[in-house]
Amino acid sequence: MINHLKKLLSGKNTIILVPYLWFILLVAIPLSIVLKISLSEMSATSVADMLSWSQGWPTIKINFASYLFLATDPLYIDTYLSSIKYALLTTLICLFVGFPFAYFMARAPKHLQPMLLMLIMLPFWTSFLLRIYAWKTLLVSNGIINNALLSFGVINQPLAMMNNSFSLVLGMVYSYLPFMILPLYANLSKLDVRFLEAAADLGASAFKTFWLVTVPLSKAGIIAGSMLVFIPAVGEYVIPELLGGSDTLMIGRVLWDEFFANNDWPMASAVAVVMMLLILLPISLLNSYQSGQAESKL
Amino acid sequence: MATEPKPNKVKTDLLRVEGVTKVFDGVIKAVDNVSLTVAQAEIFALLGGSGSGKSTLLRLLAGFEKPTKGRIFLAGQDITDLPPYQRPINMMFQSYALFPHLTVWQNIAFGLQRDHMPKAQIAERVESMLKLVQLTSFAQRKPHQLSGGQQQRVALARSLAKQPKLLLLDEPLGALDKKLREKTQVELVGIIEEVGVTCVLVTHDQEEAMTMASTIAVMHEGTILQTGTPDEVYERPNSRQVAEFIGDVNIFEGQIETYAADHVLIRSEACMHFVMHGISGHVGLPVLVAVRPEKVVLSKKRPAGEVNWCSGEVVAVVYFGDHTIYHIQLANAQVIKAQQMNSTTDLAEVIAWGDQVYASWSGLAMVVLVQ
Numbered sequence: 001m002i003n004h005l006k007k008l009l010s011g012k013n014t015i016i017l018v019p020y021l022w023f024i025l026l027v028a029i030p031l032s033i034v035l036k037i038s039l040s041e042m043s044a045t046s047v048a049d050m051l052s053w054s055q056g057w058p059t060i061k062i063n064f065a066s067y068l069f070l071a072t073d074p075l076y077i078d079t080y081l082s083s084i085k086y087a088l089l090t091t092l093i094c095l096f097v098g099f100p101f102a103y104f105m106a107r108a109p110k111h112l113q114p115m116l117l118m119l120i121m122l123p124f125w126t127s128f129l130l131r132i133y134a135w136k137t138l139l140v141s142n143g144i145i146n147n148a149l150l151s152f153g154v155i156n157q158p159l160a161m162m163n164n165s166f167s168l169v170l171g172m173v174y175s176y177l178p179f180m181i182l183p184l185y186a187n188l189s190k191l192d193v194r195f196l197e198a199a200a201d202l203g204a205s206a207f208k209t210f211w212l213v214t215v216p217l218s219k220a221g222i223i224a225g226s227m228l229v230f231i232p233a234v235g236e237y238v239i240p241e242l243l244g245g246s247d248t249l250m251i252g253r254v255l256w257d258e259f260f261a262n263n264d265w266p267m268a269s270a271v272a273v274v275m276m277l278l279i280l281l282p283i284s285l286l287n288s289y290q291s292g293q294a295e296s297k298l
Numbered sequence: 299m300a301t302e303p304k305p306n307k308v309k310t311d312l313l314r315v316e317g318v319t320k321v322f323d324g325v326i327k328a329v330d331n332v333s334l335t336v337a338q339a340e341i342f343a344l345l346g347g348s349g350s351g352k353s354t355l356l357r358l359l360a361g362f363e364k365p366t367k368g369r370i371f372l373a374g375q376d377i378t379d380l381p382p383y384q385r386p387i388n389m390m391f392q393s394y395a396l397f398p399h400l401t402v403w404q405n406i407a408f409g410l411q412r413d414h415m416p417k418a419q420i421a422e423r424v425e426s427m428l429k430l431v432q433l434t435s436f437a438q439r440k441p442h443q444l445s446g447g448q449q450q451r452v453a454l455a456r457s458l459a460k461q462p463k464l465l466l467l468d469e470p471l472g473a474l475d476k477k478l479r480e481k482t483q484v485e486l487v488g489i490i491e492e493v494g495v496t497c498v499l500v501t502h503d504q505e506e507a508m509t510m511a512s513t514i515a516v517m518h519e520g521t522i523l524q525t526g527t528p529d530e531v532y533e534r535p536n537s538r539q540v541a542e543f544i545g546d547v548n549i550f551e552g553q554i555e556t557y558a559a560d561h562v563l564i565r566s567e568a569c570m571h572f573v574m575h576g577i578s579g580h581v582g583l584p585v586l587v588a589v590r591p592e593k594v595v596l597s598k599k600r601p602a603g604e605v606n607w608c609s610g611e612v613v614a615v616v617y618f619g620d621h622t623i624y625h626i627q628l629a630n631a632q633v634i635k636a637q638q639m640n641s642t643t644d645l646a647e648v649i650a651w652g653d654q655v656y657a658s659w660s661g662l663a664m665v666v667l668v669q
Contacts, residue, residue, distance in 0.1 A: 194392075198391055203409050204383055204408075216399040217398070
C-alpha cells in the first residue's frame with residue numbers, strides 16, 4: 001500500500017500533478033459551476049439550488065429555459081453571428097497584415113531578428129486598457145487624427161471613426177496582431193530557403209512560389225496564429241465596450257449585461273457555455289488536423 | 299576507378315563560363331575569375347573542400363546568385379542575367395529539397411505545370427520519369443514516407459522532368475550512407491547517360507568525382523587549380539594542392555641535382571630520385587616529388603641500384619582487408635605511406651610493426667611539381 005503510494009508520488013507523477021491541479025482548480029471546477037448555473041433557475045435575486053429535498057428524497061431540477069430562450073431570441077443569435085463576423089474579420093486582417101510582417105522578419109538579417117521580435121512584443125509593456133484608451137483619443141471626432149486632417153484641410157468635417165465597426169475592428173487588429181505574427185514568424189523562420197530556390201529552379205515565379213510553396217508550408221503557423229486571434233476575439237469584451245458602438249454588438253457585452261445589468265446568472269452562464277462551444281469547435285478541428293499531420297509523419 | 303570514357307564523339311561546348319567572379323559583402327571572393335567550358339553530354343565535376351567556391355559557382359550557374367564580373371553562356375546564349383526560373387537549367391539540391399507537402403507525383407510535375415504543359419502530356423512525362431527512376435509504385439507517397447535513396451531518385455526525376463539543357467547536381471550522394479552511395483553512383487550515371495543530359499556536379503568527395511565525372515575541375519579558394527579527366531588529375535596533378543586533395547600522396551621536397559636530356563636527378567633529404575620523363579627546370583631548382591602510396595613497393599630486402607628507394611621503420615599498420623597501408627618513418631623523421639595488396643597469406647612475408655623495410659618505386663611513378 002505504502003509502496004503503491006510512493007510509486008504514485010514518484011518524481012514523474014508529481015510533475016504531472018501540477019498541471020492537473022491547475023487544470024482542475026482553475027478550469028474544470030469553474031466550468032462545471034458555470035454549466036450548473038446555466039441549468040438552474042433564478043429565484044428572486046439569487047440562483048436557485050439545483051438540489052432540493054422533498055419528502056426525504058433528493059430532487060435534481062434541471063432547467064433548460066435559458067438555452068431555449070437563447071435559441072429563440074434573435075438578439076442572441078444575431079450577437080453570436082456578429083461576434084463571429086468581427087472575429088473572423090479581425091483574424092483575416094491580422095493574417096494579411098501579419099503574414100508579410102512575419103515573412104520579412106524571418107528573412108531579415110539574423111542579428112536584427114531579436115530586435116524585431118522585441119519590437120513586436122513592445123506594446124505588451126504598456127497596459128492593454130491604456131492602449132485601447134489611447135486609440136479613443138486618436139479616433140474621436142475632436143481627436144488627434146481628425147484635428148490634424150481638418151487643420152491640413154484634407155477633410156471638411158470630422159470623420160466618423162469612433163464607436164463603429166471601424167474602430168472596433170481596428171482596435172481588435174491592433175491588439176491581436178502580435179498573436180498572429182509570433183507563431184507565423186516561428187514557422188516561417190524554420191522554412192528552408194532551398195524549397196523556395198527549388199521552386200524558382202523549376203520555373204515558378206516569386207508569386208507562384210509564394211502560393212505553391214511558402215503558404216502551404218506555413219499552414220501550421222497560419223492555423224495557430226488564426227486560432228490565437230479568433231478565439232479571444234470572439235469573446236472580446238473590453239474593446240467592443242470602449243471602441244465599439246451601439247450597432248457593433250458582441251457576445252462579451254451581452255454576457256456582461258446578463259450578469260450585471262439583468263442579474264440573470266443562468267442566462268449569462270448559458271450564453272457563456274454556448275460561446276465556449278462555438279470556440280471549441282474550431283479548436284477540435286485544429287487538433288484533429290494536427291494529429292492527422294503527426295500521424296502522416298510517422 | 300573511373301568508368302571508361304565513351305568513344306569520343308564530336309564534342310560541342312554547351313556551357314561556357316568566362317572570367318566569372320563572385321564577391322560577397324564586398325570583400326570575400328567566393329569565386330575568383332573562373333573560366334571553364336563543359337561539352338555536350340559531359341559529366342563535369344567541380345571538386346573541392348568546403349569554402350573552395352564550388353557551391354557558389356553552381357549557384358551562379360543555377361541563377362541563385364549573380365556574378366560580380368564575368369559572363370555565363372549556355373548553348374551560345376548569354377544567360378548571366380536570366381532569373382533561375384527562366385533558365386533551361388535544373389538542379390538537384392543537396393539533401394534534395396523535395397516539397398514536403400506534395401506527393402512524389404506532384405513534386406515531379408511541379409516544373410511541368412509551371413510551363414503550362416497540357417495535363418495529358420504532364421501525366422505522360424511524370425509516368426516516364428517515375429519509370430526511369432523505378433518509383434512508379436511510389437507516386438502517391440509523400441517525401442517523408444520514402445527512404446533516403448528513394449528521395450534521391452525523386453529529386454533526380456524532378457530535375458530531369460523538364461528535360462533541361464544542363465543538369466546541376468549539388469553533392470548528389472552526400473546524404474546517403476556509404477554502401478548505398480556506391481550503388482547509387484552507378485545508377486545515377488546510368489540514368490544521366492540514358493537521358494544524355496549535360497551535367498555539372500559539385501562534390502567534396504574525390505571518389506564520387508572520379509567515379510561519376512568525365513572531367514574534373516579541382517577548386518581551391520575560388521579558383522580552378524586543374525581541369526582534366528579523372529586519371530589526368532590523379533596521375534598528373536599540377537600542384538601540391540591537387541595531389542594532396544585527390545587521394546593520398548607522399549611528397550618529397552628536394553632540388554634538381556642533374557639535369558640531362560633523358561633524365562633528371564632530384565635530391566631530397568630521404569633519397570635520390572631518378573625521373574625519366576622530362577621536366578622543365580634547371581640545376582638547383584627546388585621541386586616536389588610526389589609518389590602515390592599504391593605505387594610504393596615494400597620489401598625487407600635492399601633494392602638494386604641507388605635511386606628511387608629509401609628505408610625506414612614501420613610505425614603504423616592500417617589493415618583494410620584487401621590491402622594494408624603501412625606508415626614508414628624514414629631516417630629524416632619524415633613518414634611516408636605505402637599501400638600493399640594483401641595477396642599473400644604467408645605470414646613470414648608479412649611486414650609488421652617495427653620492421654626495418656625498404657620502400658621503392660619505379661621511375662614512372664613519380665610526379666615532379668615545380669613550386
